[in-house]
Amino acid sequence: MHEDVIVVGAGPVGLMLAAELRLAGVSPLILERLAEPAPQRKSRGVGPLAFEALQRRGLGERLAAHQPERTAEKARDHGSEKNHFAWIHKIDPSPRDEPDRRGALVWQPDLEAVLAEYAAELGIPVLRGHTVTAITQDDAAVTVTAETAGGRCERTAAYVVGCDGGRSTIRKLAGFDFPGTPPLMTARQARVEITDPDALPPSGRTAAGMLIHGPGMIGVFDFSPDQEEPHGPLTREELQASVRRVAGVDVTVTAMTDTSRFTDNARQVTTYRKGRVLLAGDAAHVHSPNGGQGLNLGLIDAVNLGWKLAAEIRGQAPPGLLDSYTAERHPAGAAVLHNTRAQSALMLPGPHTDALRDIVSDLMDIPEVNRYFGRMLGGLATRYSFPYTPPHAHPLIGRLCPDLTCVVTTGDGELRSARLSRFTITGPFVLLVPAGHPAIAAAAGWRDRLKVVPAAAIDHDQLSAALIRPDGAVAWASAPGRPCDIALMRTALHTWLGAPAASRPPGAAVV
Numbered sequence: 001m002h003e004d005v006i007v008v009g010a011g012p013v014g015l016m017l018a019a020e021l022r023l024a025g026v027s028p029l030i031l032e033r034l035a036e037p038a039p040q041r042k043s044r045g046v047g048p049l050a051f052e053a054l055q056r057r058g059l060g061e062r063l064a065a066h067q068p069e070r071t072a073e074k075a076r077d078h079g080s081e082k083n084h085f086a087w088i089h090k091i092d093p094s095p096r097d098e099p100d101r102r103g104a105l106v107w108q109p110d111l112e113a114v115l116a117e118y119a120a121e122l123g124i125p126v127l128r129g130h131t132v133t134a135i136t137q138d139d140a141a142v143t144v145t146a147e148t149a150g151g152r153c154e155r156t157a158a159y160v161v162g163c164d165g166g167r168s169t170i171r172k173l174a175g176f177d178f179p180g181t182p183p184l185m186t187a188r189q190a191r192v193e194i195t196d197p198d199a200l201p202p203s204g205r206t207a208a209g210m211l212i213h214g215p216g217m218i219g220v221f222d223f224s225p226d227q228e229e230p231h232g233p234l235t236r237e238e239l240q241a242s243v244r245r246v247a248g249v250d251v252t253v254t255a256m257t258d259t260s261r262f263t264d265n266a267r268q269v270t271t272y273r274k275g276r277v278l279l280a281g282d283a284a285h286v287h288s289p290n291g292g293q294g295l296n297l298g299l300i301d302a303v304n305l306g307w308k309l310a311a312e313i314r315g316q317a318p319p320g321l322l323d324s325y326t327a328e329r330h331p332a333g334a335a336v337l338h339n340t341r342a343q344s345a346l347m348l349p350g351p352h353t354d355a356l357r358d359i360v361s362d363l364m365d366i367p368e369v370n371r372y373f374g375r376m377l378g379g380l381a382t383r384y385s386f387p388y389t390p391p392h393a394h395p396l397i398g399r400l401c402p403d404l405t406c407v408v409t410t411g412d413g414e415l416r417s418a419r420l421s422r423f424t425i426t427g428p429f430v431l432l433v434p435a436g437h438p439a440i441a442a443a444a445g446w447r448d449r450l451k452v453v454p455a456a457a458i459d460h461d462q463l464s465a466a467l468i469r470p471d472g473a474v475a476w477a478s479a480p481g482r483p484c485d486i487a488l489m490r491t492a493l494h495t496w497l498g499a500p501a502a503s504r505p506p507g508a509a510v511v
């Protein structure tokens with residue numbers, strides 16, 4: 001066996017997953033087809049959950065560097081700083097009740113560069129120019145075959161995770177079912193120079209789709225039925241033909257960069273694991289980029305899987321831990337496919353959709369409805385269903401935790417304000433409780449796998465104490481002024497960390 005885990009694909013999800021595995025004490029190897037990182041600017045940002053996941057590992061500041069420029073750029077390209085649903089730009093990017101829970105604007109190549117630097121700092125090997133073409137698995141291991149410029153090579157690992165994007169080779173080789181709905185539209189977009197930009201009608205809906213254009217950029221959402229099956233990189237001719245179908249005008253594109261073509265094909269694997277082969281990110285789910293949700297989904301797949309797979313490999317996983325990855329992440333993916341299908345329906349050409357859009361647009365002016373859309377697109381409505389959660393459990397159990405501000409007791413007994421992310425850089429379980437709280441003694445048997453943070457106060461009206469998993473999911477919580485359910489906390493620790501080590505004294509909590 002060469003490695004613990006082979007991660008196929010050094011896109012954002014593969015890099016994040018490998019880092020999580022490394023932090024959790026196992027050895028990943030990344031195999032990547034491309035010799036150099038892809039320059040294509042697909043995503044222009046990450047949603048709030050993904051940004052919080054990156055903040056938890058200390059990467060927030062590296063990503064925040066270009067925020068003002070990117071905000072102006074987004075406003076120029078989309079005609080609004082607001083987020084959109086089906087290109088109705090009304091969603092407040094900073095919800096009033098949780099203003100800190102917002103995404104970050106960062107172009108995908110910049111995000112990948114930050115993650116590649118982080119992976120290098122963690123000592124993770126990335127073999128570029130390795131195209132995986134075959135896998136075989138048995139009860140003990142998986143063998144991966146890759147084609148390289150120097151010939152064929154084979155590597156063996158305990159597990160393989162396909163983070164190889166929407167056309168995933170691993171998904172196909174391992175025989176995952178990938179049901180879903182075929183595309184209604186093909187979108188084409190690029191930064192362009194056009195000889196006759198004045199010929200274009202204003203951005204908006206047309207009889208065959210939607211046209212979006214601004215200084216030096218054009219995007220066409222083409223619902224015409226008679227399109228050829230697209231293949232290869234987007235060409236000027238193809239873009240011009242699509243503009244003609246959608247906007248009814250002829251334009252001449254003289255230069256073109258940053259091209260992309262995508263559809264609203266919406267598919268998801270039925271399970272994220274087949275034996276020793278797992279999938280994460282676009283390899284497990286594809287959908288239209290409307291609403292900018294792919295990375296919010298894929299990066300949270302990675303952080304959900306990392307610590308679980310590492311525990312399995314270290315032989316410390318309680319029964320069912322690895323399969324809780326599918327149980328938790330499949331519904332999150334299905335919810336995104338669902339809302340992207342709704343967005344496609346709301347973008348269909350025709351007077352009936354025009355009428356429906358007007359109504360949805362009016363509804364979005366109602367603050368509660370606006371908040372509903374924001375939480376849905378940001379993934380903030382995600383709540384994992386844990387096996388031990390009683391019917392009236394604390395409302396934060398199963399949710400991903402924001403970067404809380406706490407008042408913590410330092411080693412010399414002083415009180416200091418600190419963000420939760422200060423304590424999560426290395427990816428531990430965190431027990432956030434006041435010093436001397438009975439939960440600390442109750443968790444003594446897990447102290448070798450748990451960081452106790454003595455928080456005298458938490459700046460959240462629903463929290464006085466919490467147990468937080470490495471992926472940020474709240475495993476247990478207690479509300480101010482309510483009895484603290486220590487038995488439930490111990491059940492949570494058993495569920496996620498397994499049996500306690502032999503009893504030992506609680507020891508002092510150290511910040």
Ligand SMILES: Cc1cc2nc3c(=O)[nH]c(=O)nc-3n(C[C@H](O)[C@H](O)[C@H](O)COP(=O)(O)OP(=O)(O)OC[C@H]3O[C@@H](n4cnc5c(N)ncnc54)[C@H](O)[C@@H]3O)c2cc1C
Nearest residue numbers: 009011012013033042043044132164165281282292294295
């Ligand atoms: C135009 C556009 C705009 C988008 N905008 C947003 C947005 O604003 N916000 C958002 O969150 N998402 C957005 N997305 C979606 C986002 O880009 C994807 O969800 C994201 O790239 C998924 O990351 P990934 O790591 O799963 O896959 P990828 O980024 O596709 O990475 C997969 C990697 O695997 C490698 N690979 C593939 N096959 C093999 C093989 N056989 N062997 C070895 N390596 C292999 C590839 O070379 C690649 O490096 C957008 C997508 C598009 C197309």
